[in-house]
Amino acid sequence: MSPNAHITSHRKPRRPATQSWVVRTGVAGGVLSTLAVAGTASATTAEKPTEATMEMPAFNAALSTSIAQSAVATQQTAVDYQVRAQVEEALDQAKADAKKAKEEAERKAEAERKAKEKREADEARASRTSERGSLGTKSTSASGSESGSSASSSSTATGSSASLVNFLRAQVGKAYVMGSTGPSSYDCSGLVMAAYSQIGIDLPRVSQDQSTAGTQVSTSNLKVGDILYWGSAGSAYHVAVYIGGGKFIGAQNPSTGIVERDMSYSPPTGAVRVM
Template sequence: MSHTAHIPSHRKPRRSASKLALRAGVAGGVLGTIAVAGAAGPANAEPVTETIEMPTLGSLAAGSNLASAVAASAEASQQEALDQSLQTLEQAALKKASQDAKKAKAEADRKAAAERAEKARLKAEKEREEAEEAAERASRTSTRTQLATNSSSNDGGSSSSSSSSSSDSGSSASDSGSRTQAPTGSAASIVAFARAQVGDAYVSGGTGPNSWDCSGLVQAAYRAAGIDLPRISYQQSSMGSSVSLGDLQPGDILYWGSRSGSYHVAIYVGGGKYVGAQNSSTGVVERSLDWDPPSGAVRIL
């Protein structure tokens, strides 16, 4: 082979701009070495010619553009992933806000419905109490009318003197109260306890200490004096002995209705007055017997 023959080059695929630059530097170094060796050799030696392919500027630019394109693509992919993540978070936040709003609305609707139901219940209870009070008054009026009719029928054949005596015995309890001395002993304890509860609320089934029904108050007043009474009004009015309304004494139990079937009781406190747990509108009050005359009375003491 001639010394002037070309050394064939073996081209390999270019992988990156940095490798191309490295190969260019190595090739430059080889050329410089050959040039120095040629200068130092014998004068009659034939020059050695070697052809080495050098990378072009266009190839280096193409590699640089490729790296930039790859970097730009990676950045675009990262931005897209970030955008998708933000979109997912926004959708989740919107969904949660919607759910919270629905829950808040449902809770508000429930509270509004509960308030309406409570108002309706209170209104119905008030109407029921008013109806019960009206029925109670009507029943008392009917009972008094029936008693008056029976009394008139039984006394129809008696003399005028007997009628006068009967009228005196049936005089108003206020007259009887004016003749009654101040209570003492157990009666004083009963009266004092009853009057101490004036102003308390009336609650059906109430037994104190701040709310009562009629028989609950009577039972508690007698218990303060060391006397046990039944809980129900008709049982209380069946105790002791019957007394005339014209001969009442403090501590006597007043009843409305029949003695064995009374529907209301109270305590006579003297002076023509009584203390009783009337109804939810009035609570525990002290009233004159003339305000709502009782049907009868019993004495336990």
């Protein structure tokens, strides 16, 4: 027996080479796995800010476009409301104007109707007056009536009547001008006033007053120099002078001027005698 046989050896038994390689491989694989996981986490953490940074501009642009479109739509709506309000206001104004015009036309028509009724009433009254005057004339003697009728129908005048007729005939052919009293032009009442002023008789200026300036006479019993009027006494719209022989001279209108006409051309409503 060896002297050292009883001493226990402290050396660890050797492991097989295969087992040592497996351990080393496992440790290396664990380290690599840890590094891979850490790298993946780091990559994920690094990519997140990049994604957020890339998405923000796209989001802001879309929001800006939406806000702009909303503003345009709001402005267009306001314009539409304003235009509609203006159209409605114009329609209301047109309706009011049409109503006002209709009312004015109705008032004018009513005034014309009343004026026509008044003229007809005045003409009827003047006709009755003429008839009464005619009946009174017929009650005179036959000889006096015949001589008076002969004198009134004669176109030959003497004295003041002749001067009146001569002046009027000298004015025939001159112009009719509203408001004129001669000597180159006249209106109807201006001519009558000028003619009577030649024989010293002053007459009112307008036809309405001239139609009541003397004694009312029947148109069937006229004398040279009688003033003829058209319309009713006191509101006549035209006057002329009777010159005998069934004729008169007057300033008719701007188209014809001063003319001599037969009574049948435009029968007068009445007559007044001033001399």
